[in-house]
Amino acid sequence: MVGSNQQIKRFYRYEQKKRLLAILLLMTFSFVALICRLIYIEVITGNELSVKALDQWWRDVPITAKRGDIYDRNGVLLAGANTAYTLYIRPSEVKNKQTTAQVLSEVLDLTYASLIKKLESRQSEIKIKSGMDKDEMLKTLQSRAEGIYFSQTVKRVYPYADFMAQTLGFVNADVHGQTGLESKYDVYLSGVDGYILTETDLVGRRIENGITRYLDGTPGHNAHLTIDYNIQKSIEDAVKEAYITHSAKSVSCIMMDVETGEILGMAQAPSFDLNNVPRSDPIALLANSKCTWASDTFEPGSTFKILTAAIGLDSGAITTKSTVTCPGYHVVDGQKIKCWRTRGHGTQSFSEAVANSCNVMFMNIASKTGISTLYDYFDRLGLDEKTGIDIVGEASGILISKDSVKNVDLARIGFGQSIAITPIELLVASAIVVNGGTQVRPYILDYFADDSGKTVLKNYPITKTGIISSTTSKIMREVLENVVVNGGGKNAAVSGYRIGGKTGTAQKYENGAIARGKYISTFIGFAPADAPKYICLIVVDEPVGAYYGSIVAAPYVGKIFSEVLPHVGIASAFESSKTELIMPSVVGLGIEEVTYIFELLGIYIEVYGEGNTVTKQSPIAGTKISSNSLVAFELDL
Amino acid sequence: MIYSASSYVGSVKYGDSLFYVKKQGLALLLGLVCMYLASRMDITKIERFGLPIYIVGLVLLLIIFIPGVGSNAYGATRWIDLRVITFQPSEIAKFTLVVFLAKLFSKKHPTTIASMIIPILVVACMLVAVLLEPNMSCAICMAAISMIMFIVGGIRFRHAVAFASLGIGGGIALIFAEPYRIKRLMAYLDPWSSPRGEGYQLIQSYYALGSGGLFGVGLFASRQKYLYLPFSESDFIFSIIGEELGVIGCVVVLLIFSVYIASGIAIAIKSDERFKSLLALGIVSVVSVQTILNVAVVTGSIPPTGLPLPFISAGGSSLIVFLIATGVLISIDTEKIKQAKRNWVRMTS
Known part of the structure; x- marks a missing residue:
């Protein structure tokens, strides 16, 4: 009995070792499979994935390209573009918030309190001021303010306001054409925006030692119209x-x-006025901005x-x-x-x-x-x-x-x-x-x-x-x-x-x-x-x-x-003699009589309606008319 | 590695880029001391106290549910907050289960249904406790480990098949019991269908691995750790390894694990005592199952589930427990020498 017990024990030991080896084999297999999977992801699909990843690692701030000007046939500017700057601040990069707030409040004419509040926020970047001109931008840039950066936008300017409004058209807030030529030729006028690319974390905070790249845009093309x-x-x-x-x-x-x-x-x-598009009533604007x-x-x-x-x-x-x-x-x-x-x-x-x-x-x-x-x-x-x-x-x-x-x-x-x-x-x-x-x-x-x-x-x-x-x-x-x-x-x-x-x-x-x-x-x-x-x-x-x-x-x-x-430059060929007359009131008179008088003076008349009595006249009495002009009458029937 | 993966999260969340490193360093120090002590321990004592050890593990799992003790995070109660350190009882429970199973199987081979009843109950109690947290990933992990122990313990083939199918069936049922698990399953099947929702983490893991390529972007150069990849310092640390060190780094890490596992199995095979052999196997199972599951999740090979990578992921309790287990493994390996020493002492005295 002892012997068989011993045998059973030995059998189990043997069986156990076999099973242990089997488990080891199973684990080895799992590891090999995982390594294959890793190679597939990292090496084979790696490029494709890293391109997608790149896209999320860079935060881009657009630098709006200068919009092309619109000129008439002789070079008169009909639509121009001014560059405007928007100031942003990254609070995390401002070491001395008091100084920066102080400096900015002086340069930009903003209150210290509002600035310090913005600087102390936990947002990654905060807009401080938009619509700044170049001088203001340069002054800010040269000040001791920290953590500032600018984005560039374009503001459309129409020197003649309501001139050709429907034909020129206007642009939207992103400076893209919405109506008229601005819309028709938007692709040519808008150019290609540039970008400021910044390496950031998930929520857009710039990472330490991160790189900032500037990609220059291309200004839009200038349109020269047939308009004189x-x-x-x-x-x-x-x-x-x-x-x-x-x-x-x-x-x-x-x-x-x-x-x-x-x-x-x-x-x-x-x-x-194209410079001040009445957007409060969109339906009226839509009707009014068509080239009827x-x-x-x-x-x-x-x-x-x-x-x-x-x-x-x-x-x-x-x-x-x-x-x-x-x-x-x-x-x-x-x-x-x-x-x-x-x-x-x-x-x-x-x-x-x-x-x-x-x-x-x-x-x-x-x-x-x-x-x-x-x-x-x-x-x-x-x-x-x-x-x-x-x-x-x-x-x-x-x-x-x-x-x-x-x-x-x-x-x-x-x-x-x-x-x-x-x-x-x-x-x-x-x-x-x-x-x-x-x-x-x-x-x-x-x-x-x-x-x-x-x-x-x-x-x-x-x-x-x-x-x-x-x-x-x-x-x-x-x-x-x-x-x-x-x-x-x-x-x-x-x-x-x-x-x-x-x-x-x-x-x-x-x-x-x-x-x-x-x-x-x-x-x-x-x-x-x-x-x-x-x-x-x-x-x-x-x-x-x-x-x-x-x-x-x-x-x-x-x-x-x-x-x-x-x-x-087409010269006047002849000078015709013109007699100036004052239009009389003929309402109530008989058409036969009126026709006779006016035709004698060489004035062309148009008669509308039927009947014998003039009820309306154009132009009204007292208007200056010339001997070769035209008048019209309406009759009672 | 933890330093690299966690520095940004640490500095953003706690204002200290070394936050995780300090914690982990402390745990490592503590763990190494414990490991040394464990390696000097007499394994027979562990065997003797098999049942109490198991009960301690189970109790730890259960006290989480006492209000005020358990700390809730991400919709599950898995942690005990000890102020200085939070730890997951399930990390410990895994090993206590292994100890007790090793003891049970060393006494009686689970060849008959009757002989299996107690071990099954033992496993079931743990599983239920863990599932109540709820912690599906740990339950899967425990089930797999138990399965390995049953197999090596001597279970009959047909019983093994029955168990496996039961386990898988139960698992599927549990997945469908919780809507978030179904979502995760869908995310696994097609992460790109919800790039901002359920599929987000997996996609970010892919981005990390994909950017790494063959050689990686270089140590500390990861971009995904800048909050893009959630849990980059813990469950998804392997993705950052892949990003910074590439396939090469990943393979090296996996090779180190392989060596560990192979040595563990070798210890189990060499050991002449059944309990020690099974205990060694159990410890190796925990490490290997968890490693395989973790890497499989990170690579999108199985549905996502939260399991740390043994030894590497940030997490103090996990590291300490694994180091203690390693100490036990060393102890088993050196048992013969220790015994010889003891015999020598006895003989000479």
């Missing part, structure tokens, strides 16, 4: 005047180079007749010899469509009909041209697509789909109703008509130059010739010049210059119905009329009182041209 400051100034003044004089909802005006598509000026009222002349469509009304006439001539649907008899309306498919002069224009030649803006003539032209040809021309004139101007939020025209155009629609389209286009589309299409038939792409940015003056981006005119024939264009120039000389565009005439143009008065639609008393008055003018260089469109939205394009819109284009043309 002087032209812009004239336009701004005219727009503001029109806005105030007619208590309009809004007024916008654009001038473009007819041959290249360069925008020389554009203004919009109401405007706002590119983003909003409208029924152009009579100014559209420029296009209808040109299409009619170019397609051969009519000739200059075509005549029309206007009884004050035209019947299409049993529907009576009125001419604006409900009393009728009588029998007129093509040229006269254009000068009088007779709707019946243009209904005829549209009908004769036919829907297919008309839409084909619309396409070529670019009415169904964006013009490609470098503005954020450009819209494209809205045309009734070709298949659903009824004859009445076609007639209306002829005089600029039942079609909605943007002012810039109207301007470009009109430019094609008068410039010899060349399509242009409007643009505002001429080029971007970098810090050293090297051009980095350049816009060139994009043109396409042969949209309409040069013969048609020539006829249209003559006809439109006649409008200013003898017709509804008289108020746009500039003494000594040849101006062509066309008025427009369109009724506004709201919720699909004509909105009573709401009009959009427009005028398109171009100069010189024989060899156009400049084309200008003004849109007066909802003028109060007089609303005829001839009274509300045309004079401002005339005024702009009278200032711009001498400025650009």
